[in-house]
Amino acid sequence: MENLVMPGLTRRRFLEQLGRVGGTAAVLAAMNAFGISTASAAERPPELKGSGKGKKILILGAGHAGATSAYELSKLGYECTILEARAFSGGRAQTARKGFVAQEMGMDAETCDFDEGLYINIGPWRIPYHHRSTLYYTKHFNVPLEIMVNDNDASYVYSSKGKGPLANKRIRQGEVKADARGYTAELVAKASASGKLEGLMKPEDKDMLREYLIHEGYLSRKDLAYHGTEGRGFKIHPGAGLIAGEELEPFAFSDVLDSRLWQFFESVTEFDMQHTMFQPVGGMDQIARGFEPHIKHMLHLNTEVEQIRQNDKGVTANWINTKTGERGSTTADYCICTIPLSVLHRVDTDFPAEFTEAMEAVAYAPVGKAGLQMKSRFWEENHAIYGGHVKTDFNAGYPFWSISFPSTGWQSQKGVLLGAYIFGDKAVELSALSQKDRIERYLDVGETVFPGEYRSNYEKGFTWFWHKARYNQGGWAEWSSEARATAYPKLLEPSGRIYLAGEHLSHMTGWQAGAFESAWMQIEKLHNRVVKA
Amino acid sequence: MTKIFASVALASIALSASAVFAADETGEQLYAKKCAACHSLNGQGQPALRETAAQPIPPLAGSGYLQDDPDRTATLVLKGKAGMPAFHLFLSDDQISKILTYARGAWGNQASPISPEVVAEARKKLGGDGFKMPSN
Secondary structure, three states: OHHHHOOOOOHHHHHHHHHHHHHHHHHHHHHHHHHHOOOOOOOOOOOOOOOOOOOEEEEEOOOHHHHHHHHHHHHOOOEEEEEOOOOOOOOOOOEEEOOOEEOEOOOOOEEOOOOOOOEEEOOOOOEEOOOHHHHHHHHHOOOOEEEOOOOOOOOEEEOOOOOOOOOOOEEEHHHHHHHHHHHHHHHHHHHHHOOOOEOOEOHHHHHHHHHHHHHHHOOOOOOOOOOOOHHHOEEEOOOOOOOOOEEOOOOOHHHHHHHOHHHHOOOOOOHHHOOOEEEEOOOOOHHHHHHHHHHHHHEEOOEEEEEEEEOOOOEEEEEEEOOOOOEEEEEEOEEEEOOOHHHHOOOEEOOOHHHHHHHHOOEEOOEEEEEEEEOOOHHHHOOOOOOEEEEEEEEOOOOEEEEEEOOOOOOOOOEEEEEEEEEHHHHHHHHOOOHHHHHHHHHHHHHHHOOOOHHHHEEEEEEEEHHHEOOOOOOOEEOEHHHHHHHHHHHHOOEOOEEEOOHHHOOOOOOHHHHHHHHHHHHHHHHHHHHHO | OHHHHOOHHHHHHHHHHHHHHHOOOOHHHHHHHHOHHHHOOOOOOEOOOOOOOOOOEOOOOOOHHHHOOHHHHHHHHHHOEOOEOOOOOOOOHHHHHHHHHHHOOOOOOOOOOOOHHHHHHHHHOOOOOOEOOOOO
């Protein structure tokens, strides 16, 4: 069941998968590795020996996987050429700011019109502390990082499908956490004290369980009851002189349960969501700007690949410059193809049928985001919410609708918040609407949580859906366990002289680290083949 | 990453809730909501940039694949395929039946309806643990 819930990669799931692929030895090795560190599988580029001089590499796509391949291989002397269909490098790691133009299929082009200095990351927006590969490049290229506030007890949760007095209103997250866990600790402590847990645990653990529950739930030592805790916040804040402050009263346990507000929390968040979370100062596209000076001379923008052919001597891509209409072809000894499978499977190629079928076994996630520019930072000024997310149970497709506040520009006049991050069928549904109608829906959600503030502060917005982007057709690859077992391994091996790379060929789909580490894996394979030949 | 905020219990509640609402919706209405953003209201898909290029999203009008084997078509909607999303978490058997029956009879298409039972059979064959949504 846990798997259904999506998350990228829990450690347990990773170990299970490893067990299938690599056997027990691999699991043990990985467990040992986890024991001493929490790093991603690969922390730095492979150390490659020997020269690639005289060999040409054709790289399709200038996202992170393509840029990484070009950057690392050219250091070894390879002559790289990158063909990129769009007018910019960086792939999905894009930032919408003033002047950014994007066009969804079937829609008019949209130009972002945020005020100078404001932006929204429309692709990846978080860098977990254990994604060492991503952090390798941010450090390597001197891309400054700042904290991305991914959790905030002062922010709200909102349950519209729950019942009772706590439903249909905004509640601070910390209040719900304290009460749900405090009352639960009280129940267990009292059950244990009255002997109801006998047979369920070792008798000698009883005393320590009691200590743990008192600690965990802020229980009174006297009667093992939960009476609230100052961590929930204050009615009257402590101040100077005689202002001692007055704590908020806890909610009733049954009201907390009925509200379903507990559904937004768990004992510990998924591994990929934990603090410390980073973001590049100035937008996620700063990573692409880091690569750019080093790959610029190899990079051909607005160059769409129409056909790929290979034989035992090399690989040829026939392309068209979508700006000038000029056609041409580029031939190389090998190719690293980072085009998303959603797009590649419709390109004219001469891959064996088995390889193409494997590409088609993966689904792509419909995903959309929207940045809404607000004329004041009312969440900071009026609510003391600095970063983090409002979590609601409004249907965002899968599963919740969240509103996320910027982790930058604190206390400045304006801000762009993430008004929508939408998945699944809901993303499909909303993407059928015009930009204007989408924003109306997003404002409705925000106005429910912040009545009188959200709409009146709204100035302008930028909406985007990845499944409607011609050169992406989806946010990220979604592998079923069946396709992981059958199709995926076929794509990890080269087809002739063509190596595929990208987030889709990792167990970190949708994460930048997946793209970096996939590229590292493939260039190592390619280079070893070249030096052995 | 919604996954972020997700819980399994919730996902199943969301699914059953949408199944309830779906009872009122026709195949045409469901198609407009769940499919038309990409395949377009008239079933023409998304146009190619130029004559020599493939359509990024193929037309459903006149589609042999859509009008052929019902089991294969239902499986495609459930599992997705390359650029196509997987809908098994989001659409009920009844909804998929209505959508496919509509699309197989619209825009000049003339294939037989697909019953919810056919979709249910295809769903059973999915096996495994379905798809995991990564967060990012």
